[in-house]
Amino acid sequence: MSTAVETASSAVIVAIDGPSGTGKSSTSKAVAAKLGLSYLDTGAQYRAITWWMLNNGIDVASPAEIATAAAKPVIVSGTDPSAPTITVDGEDASGPIRTQEVTSKVSAVSAVPEVRTIITELQRSIAAGAEGGIVVEGRDIGTTVLPDADIKIFLTASPEARAARRSGEVKGSDLAATREALIRRDAADSGRKTSPLAKADDAVEVDTTELTLQQVIECVVTLVEEKRTAA
Numbered sequence: 084m085s086t087a088v089e090t091a092s093s094a095v096i097v098a099i100d101g102p103s104g105t106g107k108s109s110t111s112k113a114v115a116a117k118l119g120l121s122y123l124d125t126g127a128q129y130r131a132i133t134w135w136m137l138n139n140g141i142d143v144a145s146p147a148e149i150a151t152a153a154a155k156p157v158i159v160s161g162t163d164p165s166a167p168t169i170t171v172d173g174e175d176a177s178g179p180i181r182t183q184e185v186t187s188k189v190s191a192v193s194a195v196p197e198v199r200t201i202i203t204e205l206q207r208s209i210a211a212g213a214e215g216g217i218v219v220e221g222r223d224i225g226t227t228v229l230p231d232a233d234i235k236i237f238l239t240a241s242p243e244a245r246a247a248r249r250s251g252e253v254k255g256s257d258l259a260a261t262r263e264a265l266i267r268r269d270a271a272d273s274g275r276k277t278s279p280l281a282k283a284d285d286a287v288e289v290d291t292t293e294l295t296l297q298q299v300i301e302c303v304v305t306l307v308e309e310k311r312t313a314a
């Protein structure tokens with residue numbers, strides 16, 4: 084599988100990786116909107132394939148069953164940062180992919196190599212088709228999906244800050260339980276054999292624990308603009 088993604092020479096490719104709750108989605112969407120770039124949420128694609136598996140009676144405890152079914156769902160991502168979309172077999176999946184059930188099963192599905200091969204190919208073709216450039220966020224974008232990205236950012240934050248941000252999104256959620264679930268998912272994503280969550284050697288690490296979202300956005304915009312000016 085070739086990893087080279089050819090885009091127009093003026094098109095910038097930005098890879099943003101990091102664990103859950105570090106601000107990848109919020110930052111990536113805002114940076115893309117501000118700079119007129121497309122936006123791809125790769126986590127939404129892994130959530131979408133997981134949702135399809137659960138809906139279609141696939142035993143998500145069985146990597147063999149997951150591998151056999153992996154090519155069946157048709158996943159389409161809309162890349163407008165002001166209105167990102169995701170459909171599975173033509174059906175809007177943007178709501179159902181955020182349920183607790185999908186969140187608790189997505190790491191098991193995304194660890195299956197056949198799933199990663201299919202979704203990685205899809206991500207590369209979307210990036211190659213983004214003529215004006217794209218911000219792609221996930222776990223393995225800088226290391227595996229787009230190793231030649233123009234700029235790589237790795238966002239981090241303390242588990243406490245990340246859990247507080249996540250539980251702030253759901254009314255009445257338990258902070259300690261959110262923290263535990265988040266740490267479990269990070270461990271599964273970092274520990275899998277195929278393209279684990281990892282910082283690329285040439286990524287810029289930004290610790291967002293003490294930063295506001297606005298500060299993180301400004302920091303990433305500055306890094307992209309510096310890179311564009313230098314090119």
Ligand SMILES: Nc1ncnc2c1ncn2[C@@H]1O[C@H](COP(=O)(O)OP(=O)(O)O)[C@@H](O)[C@H]1O
Pocket residue numbers: 101102103104105106107108109110248249252291294295296297299
């Ligand atoms: N620097 C920050 N400070 C405070 N809250 C933040 C910050 N970055 C993101 N958030 C909030 O944290 C939550 C999770 O952010 P999100 O962008 O979905 O993270 P990720 O995509 O890394 O899981 C959102 O509610 C978002 O508004």
Ligand SMILES: Nc1ccn([C@@H]2O[C@H](COP(=O)(O)OP(=O)(O)O)[C@@H](O)[C@H]2O)c(=O)n1
Pocket residue numbers: 102103104108125126127129130189190191193194220221222223224268272
């Ligand atoms: N590039 C990626 C993106 C997500 N994922 C998987 O998809 C899951 C959901 O990603 P997400 O970005 O929606 O997660 P949140 O941190 O936003 O909750 C992750 O926990 C990983 O298991 C992945 O394996 N590789």
